[in-house]
Amino acid sequence: MNISSLTKLTKHKKVAIIGTDTEVGKTYVCVYLMNQLKRQGLTVAGLKPMASGAFIKDAHLVNEDALALQEASSAPLSYEVINPNIYEPAIAPHIAAEQANKSLTVEKLVAQTKHSLTQINSDITFIEGAGGLLTPLNFNETWADYLKALDIPVLLVVGMKLGCINHALLTEHYLKQQQIPCIGWIANCINPDMPVLQENILTLEAMLDSPKITDIQFNV
Numbered sequence: 001m002n003i004s005s006l007t008k009l010t011k012h013k014k015v016a017i018i019g020t021d022t023e024v025g026k027t028y029v030c031v032y033l034m035n036q037l038k039r040q041g042l043t044v045a046g047l048k049p050m051a052s053g054a055f056i057k058d059a060h061l062v063n064e065d066a067l068a069l070q071e072a073s074s075a076p077l078s079y080e081v082i083n084p085n086i087y088e089p090a091i092a093p094h095i096a097a098e099q100a101n102k103s104l105t106v107e108k109l110v111a112q113t114k115h116s117l118t119q120i121n122s123d124i125t126f127i128e129g130a131g132g133l134l135t136p137l138n139f140n141e142t143w144a145d146y147l148k149a150l151d152i153p154v155l156l157v158v159g160m161k162l163g164c165i166n167h168a169l170l171t172e173h174y175l176k177q178q179q180i181p182c183i184g185w186i187a188n189c190i191n192p193d194m195p196v197l198q199e200n201i202l203t204l205e206a207m208l209d210s211p212k213i214t215d216i217q218f219n220v
Contacts, residue, residue: 009033009155009213010042012183014117014125016147016154020167022131024159025188025216027065030126032216034072043074043122048083049109049146050130050137053090061086065128074122081119084112094136104137106145113150127152133171147180155213156185158204160194165203172208184213192218 009015019026027048034044046069054061066083073082085104087096097104117125127150129135135143147154154175158168168185175182185208187201194200205212 008183010037010124012124012153014127014152015183016150016152017126017128017157018133018143018147018154018171019129019157020132020159020164020171023190024157024161025190026128026157027068029157029186029188029216030128031068031072034069034126037124038072038074042124045073045075045077045120045122045125046070046082046128047113047116047125048128048130049113049116050085050087050093050104051083052087052093052096052130054086054088061088069126069128075120077119081116084116085109092136093130094138097138106137106141106149109137109146110149132167133174144174144178144180148178153181153183156182156210157188158185160187160189160197160200161191162194165200165207168204169207172210176209182210184211186213187215189216189218 017026017030030046034046037044048066048069051063051066054063062079063083063086066079070077070079070082087093087100089096094104113127129143133144137143137146156171158164172182189197201215
């Protein structure tokens with residue numbers, strides 16, 4: 001990743017990390033960016049407002065992705081600041097919340113995120129989503145509604161696999177429709193054996209309006 005791309009990111013104090021789908025490597029990319037920025041002498045923080053799929057650690061329910069963001073953050077942050085909504089089953093968050101007799105709403109998530117941000121003093125804070133852009137919070141609101149209410153730009157992680165072009169174009173189209181600014185996208189090469197990988201990346205570069213920030217090659 002070149003220095004100019006890093007500099008573009010730091011123009012924004014807060015950036016949302018969203019994916020074209022689930023399992024596209026949002027957390028991996030987020031931690032990668034945080035570590036790159038720290039090497040440039042900048043301070044970083046990572047938040048994951050909601051997560052499903054958890055395990056018990058020190059008598060508390062925790063999520064692996066949220067722990068990775070906590071470890072990569074420049075300053076110590078409590079787990080509750082990073083991940084205020086956590087559900088044990090690895091299922092759609094709105095269903096997990098319903099099973100736990102808890103509510104997920106845009107109003108609640110925005111209030112929690114703003115409170116978490118008051119605990120952070122960093123050059124840039126990444127806010128990682130759960131699933132894709134239209135992941136439901138409830139039957140009326142989605143992650144996109146949360147992003148729009150929070151009013152921050154997004155960085156799109158494209159998991160390079162069959163179908164990624166369609167997913168990426170649909171996501172960008174909806175972002176435009178909702179007037180949510182997209183500052184760029186990252187090609188996360190999650191499949192080392194993907195046929196015509198470079199041709200897919202070149203297609204995305206030609207067809208997406210937002211700029212490519214970098215490629216991240218497959219890492220075992």
